[in-house]
Amino acid sequence: MGVIEKCYSYTRSREGKASGYYPFFVSFDGRTDGVARLSDGRELVMCGSNDYLGLSTDPRVTGAAAEAARDLGAGCTGSRLLNGNLELHERLERELAAFFGKEAALVLTTGYQANLGAVAGLCGPGDTVFVDKDAHASLIDAVRLSRARLQWFDHNDTADLAAKLARHPGRGGRLVAVDGVYSMEGDLCPLPELVRVCEEFDATLLVDDAHGAGVLSAGRGTCDHFGLTDRVPLITLTFSKAFGSIGGAVLGDEAVIEYLRHHARSLLFSASSSPANTAAALAALDIVRDEPWRCETVVKKADYMRRELAALGYRTGNSESPVVPVDTHDELHTVIGWKRLMEEGVYVNAVLPPAASPRLRTSYTAVQTDEHLERTLAAFATVRSDLGPVLTDAA
Ligand SMILES: Cc1ncc(COP(=O)(O)O)c(C=O)c1O
Incomplete structure (x- = not known):
């Protein structure tokens, strides 16, 4: 079958709509x-x-977005690498790094792209990424893009993770990717155990804190909630949830962020976050900090x-x-x-x-x-x- 033929025989969504039971x-x-x-x-x-936090409609957030659009334009029309980098993006990066307690931050256009950039920017063929079975789709897509080996482990099961890391041959890098708060279940990752297992097996831990950032631990997220921010090398965020805007970020050591700034394809080959979205995220961050x-x-x-x-x-x-x-x-x-x-x-x-x-x-x-x-x-x-x-x- 050709690539588009299947579309003409795809009836499931139309049947759902006709029945009145289509929830999407x-x-x-x-x-x-x-x-x-x-x-x-x-x-x-x-x-x-x-x-x-109800910030998408907060007048301070919408006002900052409107002002930025009026003063700086509706879009950046290019990637940060070449012509779409604003002082506003850099200010947001400094403030995110300070608030979440990491050396540096890299702002991308969505949380999805933050995960693609972090995983595929750091991993490649020969590396293995160990992914929790309930992790967000963007982490899975990120591993696929990286062409690293994808190794699942059972949800929140650090014994299964440890067994899989122990069986894994010593060659190549190892990244363990989890959500801080799972988006469909609302449960937290067992961070203390994950940190211990990753340190024991010399694997790098990435926590996607899309649903924890801005909410847990006075907004500082899941890693701060467990008092373990220093021992989690990579944290990714989105502004499309508690921060009421759209955009994403990777947080880590300055050297890692500088590397990603030059290797994350989802940053290099996509237009940067608009002035309005960036200013909205900055305004939301102020509110999270103050309230x-x-x-x-x-x-x-x-x-x-x-x-x-x-x-x-x-x-x-x-x-x-x-x-x-x-x-x-x-x-x-x-x-x-x-x-x-x-x-x-x-x-x-x-x-x-x-x-x-x-x-x-x-x-x-x-x-x-x-x-x-x-x-x-x-x-x-x-x-x-x-x-x-x-x-x-x-x-
Ligand atoms: C856990 C998790 N990570 C990443 C994302 C992607 O974030 P964004 O909407 O900013 O692309 C989502 C969004 O649903 C998410 O739930």
């Missing part, structure tokens, strides 16, 4: 702060956002929702972050549960394989009100009584 590419109209406004006019409590109550609030709200959802009979996994998954048994019940919650006025993310095993992913933000949370719990209670044990029975 939902069209929002305007802001998605505590409330999601759908383009058909409905307003739903937003429990599916990564805007954990630690936001991190405390979102963590408390998620704790409350975890407790209350469990009291309703839902299984919420091992979450310790603002991401709280709700088990749904199978794909069918995921989309049915998702639709019923929409009908009850709540938007959550339906997660289906291959992204992860079926579940409803809920997430909480500092700007949700108590009333939003109570409405959400009422909706989950109604859906539980409609759909019954199959969705909620404890395993």
